Amino acid sequence: MRALLLRDLSLSVRAGGGFGLALAFFLIVVALVPFAVGPATSTLSLIAPGILWLGALLACLLSLDRILALDWEDGSLDLLATAPIPMEGVAAVKALAHWVTTGLPLTLAAPALGVLLNLAPEGFLWLTLSLAVGTPALSAIGTFGAALTVGVRRGGLLLSLIVLPLYVPVLILGSEVARRGAAGMETGTALALLGALTLGSLAAMPFAAAAAIRINLR
Known part of the structure; x- marks a missing residue:
């Protein structure tokens, strides 16, 4: 599992579609x-949480097709299907590698980037926290797709x-946490739901992704 994770991290950086492209797209948005x-500034401050979350979501979307495409092209996916590692574990590692190279940066x-949109000082912590909690779900769902x-x-x-x-749902809850935090409002409920x-995504999506991979390999 560790070797597979290191391999996927290396491929994400070398083959394109990694954190550099995602960050560049995020900056452009x-x-x-x-x-x-x-x-x-008042308008920018009001919409900053939603725009930052939407930009992060779209940036994650850019590299989703690279999660399994390289393994499919060189035949590695067939080898992984016959390896002693469960396919659910392979899907989980793929999601983790995507989050490390895209979601975490x-x-x-x-x-x-929140400074460019005049995000309220109170919102920086909550924006970071909401992204840290929500972006793993984006990677898990993206691996299933x-x-x-x-x-x-x-x-x-x-x-x-x-x-x-x-x-x-991830976008709604994540931006709501950041918006409420920037406005000095209570964030506990939205953060707990996120x-x-x-x-739930981390628990269910590896099994759904593994089933989809097995079907496509038949």
């Missing part, structure tokens, strides 16, 4: 928002159509 809505970069579309020609668009509806959603 945040930088373009003031041009679209105007330079009014986005979480760490979000506070710095990647498993459904692995081997499909031009499956990137189909993958987006599959996972985006599943991402909506954590429960993430734990």
Whole structure:
């Protein structure tokens, strides 16, 4: 499992679609928002939590099709299916590697980009916390979507159509935690629901992804 994780981390960095592309996209989205809505600091401060969460979500979406595509292309996925490692464990490792190379860098970069949108000082901690709790769910759900579309020609668009509806609850709860934190309101309920959603995704999605991989390998 450790060797598979290190291999996936190396492939994510070398093969493109890793943290560099995700961070660049995140920066572009945040930088373009003031041009679209105007330079009014009050408006930017109001929409900052939602924009930052939406940017992080879309940045995660960019690299989802690379989670299993490289293994499919070089035949490694067939070898993993016959390895002593359970396919559920393989799917979990794939999700972890995606989060380490995409979700974690986005979480760490979000506070710095929040300055561009005049995010309230009280909101920086809650923004980081909400992303740290919510982005693992994005990676787990994305791994399931990647498993459904692995081997499909031009499956990137189909993958987006599959996972985006599943991402909506995470987006709502994550941005709500950041918004409430920035406004000095109570965040416990929204954060607990976000954590429960993430734990549920981490528990269920590896099994769903493993089943989808087995079907595609038949």
